[in-house]
Amino acid sequence: TQLLEQSPQFLSIQEGENLTVYCNSSSVFSSLQWYRQEPGEGPVLLVTVVTGGEVKKLKRLTFQFGDARKDSSLHITAAQPGDTGLYLCAGPNTGNQFYFGTGTSLTVIP
Amino acid sequence: EAGVVQSPRYKIIEKKQPVAFWCNPISGHNTLYWYRQNLGQGPELLIRYENEEAVDDSQLPKDRFSAERLKGVDSTLKIQPAELGDSAVYLCASRLTSPGELFFGEGSRLTVL
Numbered sequence: 001t002q003l004l005e006q007s008p009q010f011l012s013i014q015e016g017e018n019l020t021v022y023c024n025s026s027s028v029f030s031s032l033q034w035y036r037q038e039p040g041e042g043p044v045l046l047v048t049v050v051t052g053g054e055v056k057k058l059k060r061l062t063f064q065f066g067d068a069r070k071d072s073s074l075h076i077t078a079a080q081p082g083d084t085g086l087y088l089c090a091g092p093n094t095g096n097q098f099y100f101g102t103g104t105s106l107t108v109i110p
Numbered sequence: 111e112a113g114v115v116q117s118p119r120y121k122i123i124e125k126k127q128p129v130a131f132w133c134n135p136i137s138g139h140n141t142l143y144w145y146r147q148n149l150g151q152g153p154e155l156l157i158r159y160e161n162e163e164a165v166d167d168s169q170l171p172k173d174r175f176s177a178e179r180l181k182g183v184d185s186t187l188k189i190q191p192a193e194l195g196d197s198a199v200y201l202c203a204s205r206l207t208s209p210g211e212l213f214f215g216e217g218s219r220l221t222v223l
Contacts, residue, residue, distance in 0.1 A: 030209065033209075033211075042114070042203070042214025042216055042217055044214070048209065086150065090212075092209060098212060100145070
């Protein structure tokens with residue numbers, strides 16, 4: 001059961017470009033997390049957003065939680081090859097099961 | 111401090127054979143998850159443990175999959191018999207608090223021939 005839909009599924013851009021990844025659901029989440037996963041590794045937490053409308057910045061990455069807490073976005077400014085990876089949003093349902101989104105595979109070309 | 115440890119990293123088996131994966135979570139983490147991940151997709155939840163209790167195994171295909179977490183620490187995930195469609199990476203994660211960060215192992219990549 002994929003409660004969290006991400007778009008786009010694949011993204012290939014040139015170094016220096018900006019991009020936005022979206023995470024959408026029909027359900028309300030008490031919090032959402034964003035993870036990045038590199039090949040052969042497990043996902044690693046980037047950020048947790050809790051409050052509707054919340055914006056968090058992590059260097060060139062900006063995360064926003066929707067006002068209704070049903071969606072979130074990740075914006076990367078001036079992408080670098082090191083940003084390449086699989087980006088995953090994730091959150092708990094009412095039963096505290098932790099579900100991941102469908103994933104966005106980002107490739108930044110030098 | 112050691113992270114989540116999984117073994118084996120890679121396993122190749124023929125269909126209908128059994129396979130088992132082992133996970134040692136971070137010390138003190140009571141919550142343990144098993145996920146299955148196909149290439150380029152998000153992890154799909156199989157089962158969650160709170161200590162030694164499986165609190166939700168509704169996503170686990172019980173006809174061929176089983177899991178256990180004896181003494182609330184290490185966990186094993188077993189598939190018997192394996193099918194071609196079981197080829198995937200099996201990820202184990204643990205967490206200290208809720209909501210909190212999930213810490214993942216490197217995963218066990220299964221190839222069923």
